Amino acid sequence: MAMQSHHKIERRKSRQIRVGRVAVGGDAPVAVQTMTNTDTEDVAATVAQIRAAVKAGADIVRVSVPTMDAARAFGLIKKEVGYVPLVADIHFNYRVGLEAAKQGADCLRINPGNIGNDKKVSEVVACARDHGIPIRIGVNAGSLEADLQEKYGEPNSDALVESALRHIEILKRHNFEDFKVSLKASEIFMTVEAYRKLATLIDQPLHLGITEAGGLRAGAVKSSIGLGMLLADGIGDTIRISLAADPVEEVKVGWDILKSLHVRNRGINLVACPSCSRQNFDVVKVVAELESRFEEIDEPLDLAVIGCVVNGPGEAREAAIGVAGGRPNSVYVDGSIQHKFKNEELVDRLEALVREKLAARKAAKESDKEATNG
Numbered sequence: 284m285a286m287q288s289h290h291k292i293e294r295r296k297s298r299q300i301r302v303g304r305v306a307v308g309g310d311a312p313v314a315v316q317t318m319t320n321t322d323t324e325d326v327a328a329t330v331a332q333i334r335a336a337v338k339a340g341a342d343i344v345r346v347s348v349p350t351m352d353a354a355r356a357f358g359l360i361k362k363e364v365g366y367v368p369l370v371a372d373i374h375f376n377y378r379v380g381l382e383a384a385k386q387g388a389d390c391l392r393i394n395p396g397n398i399g400n401d402k403k404v405s406e407v408v409a410c411a412r413d414h415g416i417p418i419r420i421g422v423n424a425g426s427l428e429a430d431l432q433e434k435y436g437e438p439n440s441d442a443l444v445e446s447a448l449r450h451i452e453i454l455k456r457h458n459f460e461d462f463k464v465s466l467k468a469s470e471i472f473m474t475v476e477a478y479r480k481l482a483t484l485i486d487q488p489l490h491l492g493i494t495e496a497g498g499l500r501a502g503a504v505k506s507s508i509g510l511g512m513l514l515a516d517g518i519g520d521t522i523r524i525s526l527a528a529d530p531v532e533e534v535k536v537g538w539d540i541l542k543s544l545h546v547r548n549r550g551i552n553l554v555a556c557p558s559c560s561r562q563n564f565d566v567v568k569v570v571a572e573l574e575s576r577f578e579e580i581d582e583p584l585d586l587a588v589i590g591c592v593v594n595g596p597g598e599a600r601e602a603a604i605g606v607a608g609g610r611p612n613s614v615y616v617d618g619s620i621q622h623k624f625k626n627e628e629l630v631d632r633l634e635a636l637v638r639e640k641l642a643a644r645k646a647a648k649e650s651d652k653e654a655t656n657g
Contacts (some may be wrong), residue, residue, distance in 0.1 A: 292546065294517040297488045300417040300461045303368025303389035305342050306522050306591055307463060308488030311549050312341040313514070315537040316490070317530040318372070323353040323360070329621060330363045337367050338583065339534040343521065345370040345392060348383045358386030367420035370419065377403045384414045390420040396428070396446075397454040408457040417461040420450040422449050423494055424468035438468060447481055448491035452534035462487055463520065471509040478513050487524050488520035494599040495525060502526040503536045507543075536630075551637065554598055555588045559648075562590030563608030564626045572630050586633070587615075604636050616640075 299309030307314055317336045321328040321345055333344050334499050348354050360466075361369055370390040371383035377398040388446040391411060395404045412416055424438035427446055435442040444468045445546045454462055464487060466477040474493055482489060493502075493509040506524045513519050523541070541547040553574060558566035570588055587605035589595035595607025599615040607613045610628060614622040616636065624632045 290309060290353055292517050292544065293490075293513060295482055296486070297520055298460065298486045300345050300463060300488060300587040302370065304366070305368045307343075307490075311520070313519060313541055314523055315340060315534055315541070316343040316345060316370075316523040317341050317533040317537075318345040318347070319521065319530060323347055323349075324356045324612050326356050326359045326363070326548060327546045329356075329360050330583070333360070333364050333367055333369075336530045336534055337364075337530045338579070339509065340538050341367075341530070341534045343368045343370060343389075344530075347372040347524070348379055349374070350376075351379060351382060352528065354379050354382035354386055357383055357388065360389035366635075377407050377462075378588070379409055382412050384416060386412075388399050388416060390417050390419055392421050394450050395418055396450045404453055405457060408454065408459045410598050411461070412459065414581070417463065418459070419455065419490060420447060420454075420462055420464045421490075422447045422464070422466045424470070440466075440471065440473050440480060443468065443473070443477040444480045444484070445586070447477075448484070451485060451487075460487070464488075464491055465490040467492045467525075469493065469505075471505060471512075474509050475512050476621075479516070480516055482518045488602070489518060490523065491519040492520045492523040497527060499526055499528040499532055502528070506536065507540050510540055511544065514546055538582050546651060550583065551577045553588065554585065554602060556598075556627050558590055561593060561608075563612060564590060564629060566590040566608075569630055573633060576630075577635050577637065580641065582644070584637060584641060586637060588633075603640060604633065606633060 297308040299311060300307050303520040316646055319329050321332050323329055336344055344355060344367055346369055348357050359370060368389040370392050371388035373391055373393040375397055380393050384391060416549045422443050427438055427442055431442045431446055447464050447466055466481060467476045478489060489515055492511050493506045510522055522537050524536045526533050538549055542552055546648045553570060555570045556566055585602040587598040587602035589598050590608040592609055593606055599605025599607045600618050611623040611625050613620045614624055
C-alpha cells in the first residue's frame with residue numbers, strides 16, 4: 284500500500300448472522316450491498332442488473348417486493364442468480380413476506396411494528412425461522428411512527444433509536460435474535476449519532492447507510508463522510524451507498540470507502556496524482572483508461588501513476604507497480620526501476636505488467652497449494 288499507515292480499526296463485537304452464503308457481523312468482512320431499481324416483475328432486466336452489480340463486487344443485493352406478483356417474479360429471479368444472496372424488501376404486507384421467503388429470499392427486510400397484529404408477526408417470525416433466514420429491521424427518518432414524530436417534534440437520533448428498539452422488542456419477544464438493523468436519515472450527524480447509540484444497546488449486526496443521499500457525486504460524498512465516521516469507530520457490518528444512480532455505481536463507491544479505510548481490499552488500488560503542469564503525460568487520461576481496462580479484476584494490487592519526478596519516485600517505489608513521469612517515464616516494479624516507457628506505449632505496457640504480476644501471483648499460490656497437498 285502506498286505510504287501504508289498501520290492504523291487498525293477495532294471492530295465492535297456483534298453476533299453473526301448469515302444472508303445466504305455471506306456471513307454478516309462477528310469477524311466477517313464488511314459486506315457491500317446494493318438494491319435493484321428495475322421493475323421486479325421484469326425478471327430479465329432485474330437479473331441483468333443483479334449480475335452487473337455482482338460483477339462490480341456486490342456481496343448482497345436487495346430487491347423490492349411490493350406485491351404477490353413481484354414475489355413470484357422474485358422466485359424466478361432467484362433461480363437465475365441463485366449464488367447471490369438476495370434480500371426481499373417488504374413493506375406493510377406480511378403475506379408478501381411469507382411468499383418471498385417461500386420463493387427463496389435469503390433475508391426479509393420487514394419492520395415487525397408495521398405489519399399489524401401479533402398473529403401476523405408470529406407468522407413472519409415462524410416463517411423466517413423455518414427457512415433459516417434473518418430479518419432486517421430498517422428504520423428511516425422519513426417514515427417514523429406518528430406518535431414518535433409527535434413526541435420528538437421532528438426526526439432526531441433518539442427518535443430513530445426508539446423506533447428501532449420497538450421493532451427489536453417485538454422480535455425478542457418471539458425469541459428471534461437473527462436480525463440486523465439500519466437507522467437511516469439523510470442528515471449525516473443524525474444518522475451517525477443514532478448508530479453510535481444503538482451500537483451500545485444491542486449486539487446484532489448493523490447495516491449502514493445514509494438514505495436519499497443524492498446524485499452520484501453529492502451522494503458519494505455524504506455517504507463517505509457518514510459511513511467513514513462510523514466504520515472508523517468500528518461500527519458497521521454491511522453497507523449500502525444510496526445513490527440516485529446505477530446500482531453498479533453504489534457498489535463501486537462502497538468499495539472505495541472500504542479500501543480507503545483499509546477495511547477491505549478488492550481490485551486495483553490506483554494511487555494517482557491530481558496532475559498539474561509538471562506532468563510528463565496526461566495523468567487523468569491514463570488513469571481513466573487503466574481503470575476501464577481493469578474493471579473485471581478483483582485481486583487486490585497497488586498501482587501508482589504519478590506524472591512527474593517530484594512525488595513520483597517515492598509513491599511508485601511503495602506500490603507493487605508504479606510509474607513516475609520523466610523523459611522517458613520510469614516504471615518501478617516491487618520498489619526498483621525495471622523499465623523505461625515512452626508516453627504512447629505507457630497504458631498498454633502498464634496493463635501488461637499488472638496482468639503478468641497477477642498471473643505470477645496466482646501461479647505461485649497454486650504451486651504452494653500443490654506443495655502443501657502433495
